[in-house]
Amino acid sequence: xxxxxxxxxxxxxxxxxxxxxxxxxxxxxxxxxxxxxxxxxxxxxxxxxxxxxxxxxxxxxxxxxxxxxxxxxxxxxxxxxxxxxxxxxxxxxxxxxxxxxxxxxxxxxxxxxxxxxxxxxxxxxxxxxxxxxxxxxxxxxxxxxxxxxxxxxxxxxxxxxxxxxxxxxxxxxxxxxxxxxxxxxxxxxxxxxxxxxxxxxxxxxxxxxxxxxxxx
Amino acid sequence: xxxxxxxxxxxxxxxxxxxxxxxxxxxxxxxxxxxxxxxxxxxxxxxxxxxxxxxxxxxxxxxxxxxxxxxxxxxxxxxxxxxxxxxxxxxxxxxxxxxxxxxxxxxxxxxxxxxxxxxxxxxxxxxxxxxxxxxxxxxxxxxxxxxxxxxxxxxxxxxxxxxxxxxxxxxxxxxxxxxxxxxxxxxxxxxxxxxxxxxxxxxxxxxxxxxxxxxxxxxxxx
Numbered sequence: 001x002x003x004x005x006x007x008x009x010x011x012x013x014x015x016x017x018x019x020x021x022x023x024x025x026x027x028x029x030x031x032x033x034x035x036x037x038x039x040x041x042x043x044x045x046x047x048x049x050x051x052x053x054x055x056x057x058x059x060x061x062x063x064x065x066x067x068x069x070x071x072x073x074x075x076x077x078x079x080x081x082x083x084x085x086x087x088x089x090x091x092x093x094x095x096x097x098x099x100x101x102x103x104x105x106x107x108x109x110x111x112x113x114x115x116x117x118x119x120x121x122x123x124x125x126x127x128x129x130x131x132x133x134x135x136x137x138x139x140x141x142x143x144x145x146x147x148x149x150x151x152x153x154x155x156x157x158x159x160x161x162x163x164x165x166x167x168x169x170x171x172x173x174x175x176x177x178x179x180x181x182x183x184x185x186x187x188x189x190x191x192x193x194x195x196x197x198x199x200x201x202x203x204x205x206x207x208x209x210x211x212x213x214x215x216x
Numbered sequence: 217x218x219x220x221x222x223x224x225x226x227x228x229x230x231x232x233x234x235x236x237x238x239x240x241x242x243x244x245x246x247x248x249x250x251x252x253x254x255x256x257x258x259x260x261x262x263x264x265x266x267x268x269x270x271x272x273x274x275x276x277x278x279x280x281x282x283x284x285x286x287x288x289x290x291x292x293x294x295x296x297x298x299x300x301x302x303x304x305x306x307x308x309x310x311x312x313x314x315x316x317x318x319x320x321x322x323x324x325x326x327x328x329x330x331x332x333x334x335x336x337x338x339x340x341x342x343x344x345x346x347x348x349x350x351x352x353x354x355x356x357x358x359x360x361x362x363x364x365x366x367x368x369x370x371x372x373x374x375x376x377x378x379x380x381x382x383x384x385x386x387x388x389x390x391x392x393x394x395x396x397x398x399x400x401x402x403x404x405x406x407x408x409x410x411x412x413x414x415x416x417x418x419x420x421x422x423x424x425x426x427x428x429x430x431x432x433x434x435x436x437x438x
Contacts, residue, residue, distance in 0.1 A: 055302060058438050081304040089295025095234035107223040108296070110305040134234070 006069025041211030224313025
């Protein structure tokens with residue numbers, strides 16, 4: 001059973017190898033409820049690889065990921081259900097409208113979200129005028145917004161893991177997203193993200209992890 | 217779980233409806249290849265009806281092979297596959313939903329159009345019915361086995377050729393029982409045993425292929 005007092009996610013002595021390159025070694029991190037973790041580092045320092053390990057898409061070379069105090073592999077369903085990952089790729093289908101996209105991704109994630117909630121999320125993130133156009137005719141930033149609207153409609157996940165969420169977004173969308181992140185943290189959620197843009201996210205507890213410090 | 221399956225099938229069918237031209241490739245291929253044989257072999261009715269089942273089955277194999285490599289490609293490219301892997305829902309069910317939609321789009325049309333091809337090969341009504349029945353039971357197995365190949369070769373350069381090498385040997389039993397049914401019927405042996413064997417292959421494929429494919433997808437994304 002997951003322990004209620006344990007931190008949401010922690011890693012112990014995580015080492016990541018991609019191809020022949022050892023990206024980082026001996027990485028320990030702890031993220032608790034309401035906490036913000038900014039993963040920084042130069043290009044190629046392993047930020048994306050780290051996030052993929054944290055959400056379970058990749059296996060670390062050595063070391064362990066723990067979810068609520070348990071080895072994450074042993075509580076896999078709880079881990080997957082408590083987490084929302086958005087990577088570089090948006091998971092947006094060109095042939096679907098924004099609403100159909102959200103519908104499909106919620107269904108695949110096994111989440112039932114009412115249409116009104118999804119619509120509201122799309123309106124909030126500034127896609128009100130583009131609701132019935134297929135995503136192929138949206139700009140890069142607008143597609144990113146479709147993917148990010150998932151976050152606005154999400155109430156289930158305790159931990160958001162976001163890889164470069166602010167890429168291609170305009171100032172207004174960045175503000176909406178930062179507000180959604182702050183609200184998520186206030187609800188007791190946690191957030192791990194990477195970015196090269198200086199964005200101010202309101203958080204009571206924050207930490208920055210610089211992967212350059214763990215480089216080998 | 218059933219609602220997940222249904223929504224994945226619906227999603228893939230809707231996507232295919234939005235890009236209709238992609239769907240017609242496999243059917244067009246099947247139609248063309250089977251139409252080439254009467255032209256190439258010559259118009260003797262007896263010879264044609266003799267080779268009909270074999271030609272239609274081989275064409276169905278190749279048509280499946282041609283299109284199945286794209287089964288996971290677009291989901292991989294746009295990042296949907298990552299979301300599928302991270303879902304709390306069982307991945308094999310998602311894979312099964314995708315394969316089911318794929319079969320409805322590429323397998324079932326072959327069964328429906330087979331009587332037309334049968335005419336070209338001088339098959340009687342009964343004979344056409346037999347070929348259709350074997351295709352109906354056999355093509356889902358082709359789709360399922362193809363899905364395993366597609367997930368094993370996902371993201372590989374030259375995956376198209378590799379998938380043929382991986383999957384075609386697995387298609388051999390389906391081909392033998394599928395194409396052999398008509399000969400058995402002509403020899404007066406009945407087709408029950410062939411249909412039963414095809415169904416057995418389908419059941420095994422249904423049980424094993426979604427799991428194998430899901431595992432291969434997880435490894436491919438690591």
